[in-house]
Amino acid sequence: KQEVTQIPAALSVPEGENLVLNCSFTDSAIYNLQWFRQDPGKGLTSLLLIQSSQREQTSGRLNASLDKSSGRSTLYIAASQPGDSATYLCAVYGQNFVFGPGTRLSVLP
């Protein structure tokens, strides 16, 4: 059974810092990995999708990497802003989407 974990559970940083969120999964037989953002009381917004054959994807200040063999992905956020404050979730897709518990990020002005 696929299990997904995320570290840290919560993170508070001052504005402008670069930061890394971590995602680990137990079964490397995945088709892709997706990073989402969730604002309080809202649904999930897709940020990046990395196919299993890819090593990384970039969108603006976000860069996500995937090491399928070791069961790890990282989300790098450059020059963080208060508007980045949200919960970040990773999900792996095999037969279904399995989600991690999320990292709650607070960027302080």
Add this chain to the structure above:
Amino acid sequence: GAGVSQSPSNKVTEKGKDVELRCDPISGHTALYWYRQSLGQGLEFLIYFQGNSAPDKSGLPSDRFSAERTGGSVSTLTIQRTQQEDSAVYLCASSTQSTANTEAFFGQGTRLTVV
């Protein structure tokens, strides 16, 4: 439509009543998923529909929960004899089924409160 649409956005119901939650997926998406998110918790998988295949119901927590998808499009999640522990945000997602490019798009969710 342009995105996944869920209704109602909020629902307050009395314990013991039945409720129906609706999901309109993105047009052309063959896969549809229901998840539940309790306060401060992660996403709990409930059920998955793919085309005309039998749905994967392995995540439904009890026989009070059921879901159907009519015509391969709109889905309804029904909770019978609601309990207070059913209070949560119910999220629906849809996707294409192209394996490596399969990307989930979520609705805004239905916040269910059982009083």
